[in-house]
Amino acid sequence: MIRALFAAALAVTFALPARAEVEIQEVTTPGGLTAWLVEEHSIPFTALEIWFRGGTSLDRPGKRGAINLMTATLEEGAGDLDALAFTRAKESLAASFSYDVGDDTLTVSAKFLTENRDQAVDLLRDSLINPRFDQDALDRVRGQVVSIIRSDAKNPNDIASNAFNNMAFGDHPYGSDANGTVESVTALTRDDILQAHQDTLTRDRIYIGAVGDITPEELSTLLDNLLGDLPETGPALPEAVEPALTGGVTVIPFDTPQSVALFGHAGVERDSEDFFPAYLLNTILGGGGFESRLMTEVREKRGLTYGTYSFIVDKDHADLWMGQVQSANNRVAEAIEVIQDIWADVSENGVTEEELEAAKKYMTGAYPLRFDGNGPIANIITGMQIEDMPLDYPATRNDKVNAVTLEQVNDVAKRYLRPEDLRFVVVGQPEGLTSTN
Structure with a gap:
């Protein structure tokens, strides 16, 4: 019944009239976080976006692919729940979490029903604050990443993209594949993944947007509970780089x-x-x-x-x-x-x-x-x-x-x-x- 309600909420939400004028409220939490909120109480459902500036550009020297692998493993178990138990818990709540990372940003997207908000946020919190990074999960996801790297090496579009980026940016993080190489990813240890997590998910570079059935007061409490225990600061961002391209x-x-x-x-x-x-x-x-x-x-x-x-x-x-x-x-x-x-x-x-x-x-x-x-x-x-x-x-x-x-x-x-x-x-x-x- 919960899953059916969530599916119906999505269907109705995405059928709302197109609009470019939205009423955005700025919310500042007691813990010092800032978020933008669009209240929409017609459907008991909230969408939450949490973005961390930095992304794969924060990979440490010799550890290319660590942040990508870490991000892909965030949902492979958290707190007391292993990968399978975490998935089952999320599905039982009809919640949706996704984690992605690019050159400059790590993004977390969550959707949950109002009736399950507290449980869904607790589960999401564990994935961000207390990810397990179990060795078997890391090895399984590592195998998937290596497979992607090998497949990309045979794809003309990926070959062109990687070559272009390398010509444009050289040794800058933009100049290499964020997935890493087969060698660099194979060599990553669990300690490297823990360090990548510590470097990337930090409070000083958080951007938050929320839309749905939630008030500013409720969002403020939710965010401090969800993100309050993250590290305060991370490493410096890369320097600006001028593309080194010639005709x-x-x-x-x-x-x-x-x-x-x-x-x-x-x-x-x-x-x-x-x-x-x-x-x-x-x-x-x-x-x-x-x-x-x-x-x-x-x-x-x-x-x-x-x-x-x-x-x-x-x-x-x-x-x-x-x-x-x-x-x-x-x-x-x-x-x-x-x-x-x-x-x-x-x-x-x-x-x-x-x-x-x-x-x-x-x-x-x-x-x-x-x-x-x-x-x-x-x-x-x-x-x-x-x-x-x-x-x-x-x-x-x-x-x-x-x-x-x-x-x-x-x-x-x-x-x-x-x-x-x-x-x-x-x-x-x-x-x-x-x-x-």
């Missing part, structure tokens, strides 16, 4: 009928006044689906690919403007040439007022659709905090988009799109392409 092509031979190409150069900071013009520019260039310049010229007019895209990558310590394309080995050289020409043309000549208005319509129309349930809203408001956005951002964001002028967009195109710095990493057997520089 040209890097070919990585791989036996496949289609070549995969990843390309990019340095990008734009999220807190820059140029970000919204850049975001609109990218929508026109390659981020707006079938209407983008890249898709029109590379796919529609020439049939060189099923899809090609560009995207802005905003990391905590570096920024990139990137894209990707996949094409037959005998056509990928032409696809790359067309992409280079488009990049140069937009940089030099900019875009049109018609393209800008279409991009604004696309961006402003799509934004409210993200607010389609407690979980997505909790995710959004937590991301807003980590990006240092104001409480009223959801209500003002589209106004900021609409205020961007054609002059601003074309100025950003000239300053940020640098075709001479565009580096292509091509994995496959491309005809007519050789590595340069």
Whole structure:
């Protein structure tokens, strides 16, 4: 019955009307934690997001993959419960916990019914404060991670991504696979995992968002109980790094009928006044689906690919403007040439007022659709905090988009799109392409 109620709550919650204007309250707990809350009492269900800044970039020297392995093992038993007992306890409460980690952030997502809130939070607390890290669980998850690493080594997309990141960032944590290598992961000990846990889940870098059937007072008590015993501080974050990319092509031979190409150069900071013009520019260039310049010229007019895209990558310590394309080995050289020409043309000549208005319509129309349930809203408001956005951002964001002028967009195109710095990493057997520089 509890599971059925939880499923019904999810169904109703995700059917709520799309909305971009939400009433966010800032909650400060007696223990000094700060959270953002959107109260929604129509359904007895709460979504909670807890993010820790740092992520896999905090791996210690020689311990690459430790934080990834630690994160994957958090739900493999906690407190008095081994992995199986923990799973059964979570299911009996119809609660949902998930743990993930990226270059800059470790995220914990939880959903629970109001009637089971206290028990669910106690269980979640054990997974964060008292994870068991039993050796058999560590070895089982380690085996899964090693399998992923070996599989990625045969995947052209992962090969391209790892090679590109290494070229861009070298010895910086961004320059290596967060999963680690087979050798580094195999060598990790339980003590390494305990250290990774101590380094990563710390109170000084917590960002919290909650949406649902909970009051500010209830949330305050919940958070101090849930997170109050975490370590106060962790190690220093990595230094900022400038992508060390130069223009040209890097070919990585791989036996496949289609070549995969990843390309990019340095990008734009999220807190820059140029970000919204850049975001609109990218929508026109390659981020707006079938209407983008890249898709029109590379796919529609020439049939060189099923899809090609560009995207802005905003990391905590570096920024990139990137894209990707996949094409037959005998056509990928032409696809790359067309992409280079488009990049140069937009940089030099900019875009049109018609393209800008279409991009604004696309961006402003799509934004409210993200607010389609407690979980997505909790995710959004937590991301807003980590990006240092104001409480009223959801209500003002589209106004900021609409205020961007054609002059601003074309100025950003000239300053940020640098075709001479565009580096292509091509994995496959491309005809007519050789590595340069």
